[in-house]
Amino acid sequence: MANPRRSEAADAAAVDDAADVGTALYVYGVVPKDTPPDVFADVGGVDPAHPVVLAVGDEAAAITSEVALREFGTDAVEANLRDPDWLREKVVAHEHVLNAALAGATSVVPFRFGAIYDDEAHVHRLLADRSDFPELLARFAGTHEWGVKAFLDREGFRERLARQRGLADADASGGREYMLRRQLERELDDAAVAFAADCADAAHARLEAVALEGRTNPAQRAQDDEPDVMFLNAAYLLRRDEDDRFEAELASLQREYEPDGVRFERTGPWAPYNFVDGQEPA
Amino acid sequence: MSTASPALQQQVTLLELVDRVLNKGVVLTGDITLSVAGVDLVYVGLRLLLASVATLERPPEDTS
Numbered sequence: 241m242a243n244p245r246r247s248e249a250a251d252a253a254a255v256d257d258a259a260d261v262g263t264a265l266y267v268y269g270v271v272p273k274d275t276p277p278d279v280f281a282d283v284g285g286v287d288p289a290h291p292v293v294l295a296v297g298d299e300a301a302a303i304t305s306e307v308a309l310r311e312f313g314t315d316a317v318e319a320n321l322r323d324p325d326w327l328r329e330k331v332v333a334h335e336h337v338l339n340a341a342l343a344g345a346t347s348v349v350p351f352r353f354g355a356i357y358d359d360e361a362h363v364h365r366l367l368a369d370r371s372d373f374p375e376l377l378a379r380f381a382g383t384h385e386w387g388v389k390a391f392l393d394r395e396g397f398r399e400r401l402a403r404q405r406g407l408a409d410a411d412a413s414g415g416r417e418y419m420l421r422r423q424l425e426r427e428l429d430d431a432a433v434a435f436a437a438d439c440a441d442a443a444h445a446r447l448e449a450v451a452l453e454g455r456t457n458p459a460q461r462a463q464d465d466e467p468d469v470m471f472l473n474a475a476y477l478l479r480r481d482e483d484d485r486f487e488a489e490l491a492s493l494q495r496e497y498e499p500d501g502v503r504f505e506r507t508g509p510w511a512p513y514n515f516v517d518g519q520e521p522a
Numbered sequence: 523m524s525t526a527s528p529a530l531q532q533q534v535t536l537l538e539l540v541d542r543v544l545n546k547g548v549v550l551t552g553d554i555t556l557s558v559a560g561v562d563l564v565y566v567g568l569r570l571l572l573a574s575v576a577t578l579e580r581p582p583e584d585t586s
Contacts, residue, residue: 321564331543352547354556507538513546
């Protein structure tokens with residue numbers, strides 16, 4: 241693919257790579273076919289030597305950039321994947337491209353990392369073969385995704401509950417007291433688990449009500465020494481112009497549940513990664 | 523909303539990023555170089571690594 245915007249550094253690299261075996265095409269995602277190509281003019285791809293360009297099909301356009309086979313060919317990429325620094329850099333680059341798409345395209349269908357095609361003809365075949373892209377583009381038009389996680393300070397919650405029940409000073413001594421103490425511990429654990437489940441249900445229902453769609457993922461296990469336990473790990477699809485409503489609802493949840501030791505964290509906006517089903521439709 | 527340090531916040535966001543870029547999104551089969559299984563495996567590895575870094579960098583509880 242001819243590349244008029246190639247930088248000087250890239251030219252130098254190209255000279256070094258004179259004996260290189262060639263390139264393939266990395267695909268980041270799909271946008272509407274009328275997306276202006278200059279949306280990606282200032283963003284570097286997973287191989288910074290090559291610009292990010294659109295491969296425009298009949299129904300949709302694929303966001304692509306050339307990648308050196310020396311780095312992304314089958315054998316090379318398998319070795320590189322085992323290098324966390326390499327992987328982190330490429331994952332961040334993938335995200336930067338999709339962020340540019342969110343900023344400049346009316347709709348974005350994000351791909352998982354690692355879609356690498358032989359050439360543009362293959363990418364066009366992908367666009368022609370996948371019948372669900374127009375439907376996904378329509379569903380995601382004018383939207384983006386926010387991530388919300390909620391954490392409970394479990395020890396603090398247990399202590400407050402024990403105090404409320406007037407049990408904080410129930411010193412364990414002797415067999416019977418020990419058994420009582422054990423029973424109390426179990427009750428406090430159960431109460432914390434039940435509280436977190438109720439809070440997760442209530443928070444998700446309220447956030448989903450101000451969003452277009454919501455999804456929950458399994459809460460991630462805390463490390464042993466982490467004080468806070470995650471009990472909600474969710475993603476919400478929002479109209480881009482309705483962020484204020486969502487933020488207000490989240491702030492209101494934070495105020496209500498903060499006295500119980502709950503903390504909400506929001507990240508985004510993201511391309512709607514959580515709202516595409518991973519596998520190809522039949 | 524969160525009182526975590528900017529560095530930790532970045533780490534947390536990187537985890538969120540990895541949870542999406544390596545674990546979500548449209549998966550393609552066919553002509554592609556990277557198998558889903560390969561990406562799934564590196565996802566698990568990188569996630570563990572980042573989670574342990576985030577834990578190490580978590581600041582002590584604010585006692586003021």
